[in-house]
Structures are given as structure tokens and as C-alpha cells.
Amino acid sequence: MKKTLIAVGLLIAALGAAQAQKITGAGATFPYPIYSKWFSEYSAAHPGVQINYQSIGSGGGIRQMTGGLVDFGATDAPATDEQLAPSKTKLIHLPTVLGAVVPIFNVPGVNNIKFSPEVLADIYLNKINYWNDARIKKDNPGVNLPNLKIIVVHRADGSGTTFIFTDYLSKVSKEWASGPGRGASPSWPTGVAGKGNEGVAGYVRQLSGSVGYVELIYALQNKISYGSVRNASGNFVQASISSVTAAAASIKQMPADYRVSITNAPGRGAYPISSFTWLLVPLKSSDPAKGKVIRDLLNWIVKSGQSEVEGLSYAPLPKNVVQLELKTIYSLK
Numbered sequence: 001m002k003k004t005l006i007a008v009g010l011l012i013a014a015l016g017a018a019q020a021q022k023i024t025g026a027g028a029t030f031p032y033p034i035y036s037k038w039f040s041e042y043s044a045a046h047p048g049v050q051i052n053y054q055s056i057g058s059g060g061g062i063r064q065m066t067g068g069l070v071d072f073g074a075t076d077a078p079a080t081d082e083q084l085a086p087s088k089t090k091l092i093h094l095p096t097v098l099g100a101v102v103p104i105f106n107v108p109g110v111n112n113i114k115f116s117p118e119v120l121a122d123i124y125l126n127k128i129n130y131w132n133d134a135r136i137k138k139d140n141p142g143v144n145l146p147n148l149k150i151i152v153v154h155r156a157d158g159s160g161t162t163f164i165f166t167d168y169l170s171k172v173s174k175e176w177a178s179g180p181g182r183g184a185s186p187s188w189p190t191g192v193a194g195k196g197n198e199g200v201a202g203y204v205r206q207l208s209g210s211v212g213y214v215e216l217i218y219a220l221q222n223k224i225s226y227g228s229v230r231n232a233s234g235n236f237v238q239a240s241i242s243s244v245t246a247a248a249a250s251i252k253q254m255p256a257d258y259r260v261s262i263t264n265a266p267g268r269g270a271y272p273i274s275s276f277t278w279l280l281v282p283l284k285s286s287d288p289a290k291g292k293v294i295r296d297l298l299n300w301i302v303k304s305g306q307s308e309v310e311g312l313s314y315a316p317l318p319k320n321v322v323q324l325e326l327k328t329i330y331s332l333k
Contacts, residue, residue: 020048021293027054027061027074028160029197030215031097031277033312035074038305042297049293057196059158059184065091065280071290073280076160077167077184078259089286093258093278094325096301098248098315100216100239101164101273102226104204107131107148113227114139114236117172117264117272120229123150123211125175126190131209139230152191153203153212158184161197164275165213168263172272213273217313231272232264243271244315254321258328274315284333295332302326 032055039051056064058075065073066087075093084091103115110131119135122128128135132145155162163184170177180186192207194200197218204212205224216239219226228238237243250265264272279298285291302325306316317325 020050021290022050022052023072023290023293023297024070025051025053025061025072025074025279026056026064026070027280028058028076028277029055030058030076030099030101030161030164030275031074031314032197033217033221034097034305034309034314037308037312038301042300046293046296051297055196057155057157057184058160058163062280071287072294074277075280076275076277077163078261078278079280090283091280092283092328093280094298094328095258095276095278095317095321097306097309097317098244098274098276099313100244100271101161101168101213101275102216102219102239103211103213103229104201104219104224104226105211106204106206106208106224108146108208110143110145111225113143113145113225114230115227116230117168121169121173121176124152124154124169124189124191125173125179126152139236148209151207151210152188153194153200153207153210154188154191155185155200156193156195159196160184160277161213161215162186164263164273167261167275168273171264220313229272231268231270232266233268233270235268237269237271239271239273241310241313241315243269244274245318246270247272247274248276248315248318248321251318251321254324258325276317281332283331291332295329298329298332299326302329 035053039053043049043051058077061073061075062079062083064070116139129150131148166186167182170182192203194203197214200212201214201218201222204210228236230236246267247262247265247270262274302322309316
């Protein structure tokens with residue numbers, strides 16, 4: 001009897017080990033707060049599934065995924081065909097959530113600043129150097145802007161957040177487009193570099209006169225003031241769930257590969273520095289057991305996980321995108 005019980009116990013343990021799956025992912029810092037919540041909840045509801053996600057930046061996520069070092073990558077900047085080329089298996093982008101990049105600042109005595117597109121670009125081009133510059137004052141009548149030098153802060157790492165920010169600057173400034181340009185790691189004309197959204201937020205919080213850019217949730221979590229930005233319709237809009245949703249509404253037809261930009265979107269209430277963020281997954285998994293878990297996880301994110309995004313100041317995927325994406329998820333092998 002004792003031997004039988006031991007044998008049964010060993011069998012149960014073996015079955016448990018066989019069912020346990022460790023899934024690894026790496027990439028974007030932009031969606032890290034919601035990914036952390038999702039992956040924890042999914043693992044708790046699926047005993048034996050462990051999801052380890054490293055927030056290392058979009059560039060790192062793409063490289064690790066195409067190099068076969070992780071089971072999925074995460075990026076805020078759609079990977080180019082050139083970036084995807086090293087992968088031994090075909091990879092696809094799947095949108096997971098919508099968010100905003102906001103200009104944060106540390107100006108003593110000032111709680112809100114309006115940024116026009118050309119002013120924001122010229123600050124990062126090192127052409128506007130003081131907070132009481134006439135162009136900033138013009139957009140902010142009645143605000144007591146000090147004669148304080150502007151300290152520019154940007155990302156040190158290859159970053160999807162940077163891609164979103166520079167994608168926007170490239171659309172609103174010809175000089176930016178022909179200079180530093182759009183990219184995850186451009187050649188910055190000026191500034192102090194911080195690693196990750198956390199590093200940029202940390203510098204801005206510490207340095208008087210500084211300006212930077214982070215994902216909306218980091219500004220809220222760190223209680224850092226962030227400004228409104230003039231959109232394509234001429235309205236100054238602050239980032240919010242509704243203004244990011246309004247930007248997403250500009251997409252009339254989602255491309256088949258889901259690689260799309262919604263920065264500087266038209267629409268009266270659209271926040272202009274909004275973006276989708278994506279998971280990068282194999283179309284056909286080399287490990288069937290892991291592939292099944294990833295497909296189920298994606299299905300859960302798109303169906304159930306969307307109900308939790310607003311609590312962390314992200315915007316849910318539009319319904320038409322959800323329906324399109326579910327068809328893609330079901331086709332994964």
C-alpha cells in the first residue's frame with residue numbers, strides 16, 4: 001500500500017512537471033505596469049505556468065526575440081523587416097494596449113505647461129534653452145515661467161518610448177525629420193540620458209528646470225507634472241484614456257501586419273503622442289506546449305485583460321482591432 005501511494009505521488013509530480021511551463025519574454029518598458037499585472041494574474045489562474053518578463057526596452061526585446069533567446073518579445077516601435085530578418089521563424093506583431101508618451105517637467109512653481117509641436121521639437125533640438133523663452137510664454141499666457149535653463153532628459157537605451165516620441169517629432173518638425181529623425185535610439189543634439197522610463201522620470205524629478213518624456217503611467221506614479229500638447233486640430237490636449245482612444249479612432253483600416261502609427265492623429269480631442277504597443281510572437285512555435293500557452297495568454301489578454309487597462313491609465317484596444325486580432329491569434333500554430 002505504501003509503495004502504491006509513493007508511486008501515485010511520483011506520477012502526480014511527474015504529470016505536474018510535464019504540464020508546468022516557463023515562458024520568458026523581454027522588451028518594452030512602456031507597457032510594463034500592465035504586463036506585470038496581466039502576467040501575474042494569468043499565472044495565478046493557471047497553476048504551473050510561470051511568465052518571466054524583463055523590462056529592458058523595445059530594442060532589446062526585438063533582438064532577444066529574433067535571436068531565439070525568449071519566447072516572446074515586446075516593442076512599442078514596430079520592428080522593421082531588417083530587424084526581423086535574423087529570426088529563424090516568422091514573427092508577427094500583435095497589439096495589446098494603447099498608451100501615451102507625455103512631456104514631463106520640473107519647473108518650480110509651475111504645475112502645467114502647454115507645449116506646441118514646434119516648441120517641443122526646438123527644445124530637443126537645443127534651439128530653446130530657457131523656460132521664459134517668448135515662444136513658450138506665448139502658449140502659456142498668465143503662467144509665471146522663470147528665467148531658468150532647460151535641462152533636456154532623454155532615454156539612454158534603445159527605446160520604443162523614444163521611437164513614439166521621435167516619430168511624433170518627425171511628423172511635426174521638418175528639421176527634426178531631416179536631423180535626428182525617427183528611431184528608438186537617435187543621435188540626440190543635447191541632453192542627459194536616463195535608462196528606462198524610470199531613469200528619465202528620476203532625473204526630471206531631481207533636476208530643477210528639466211524636461212523629459214515618459215509613458216503616462218510613470219508620470220502619474222511618480223507624481224511628476226506633465227504638459228498638454230497641441231494636436232493636429234490646433235487644440236491643447238492632455239493625455240488621458242479618452243484622448244488616447246480618440247487618437248486610435250483615426251485608424252480606419254488596420255494593416256494586416258498591425259504595424260501602424262497613430263502619432264499626430266487628426267481629431268479634435270486626440271492626444272498627439274499616442275501609440276499601440278505590441279507583442280512579437282512566432283507564427284508557428286517550435287515548442288508546441290509553449291506555443292499553446294502563448295496562444296491562450298494572448299487570447300486572455302485580448303478578451304479579458306482589456307477590462308483592466310484603464311485602471312493603469314492605458315486605453316483598451318478598439319473593438320474592431322480586437323475582432324481582427326482574435327482571428328490572427330486563432331491561426332497561430
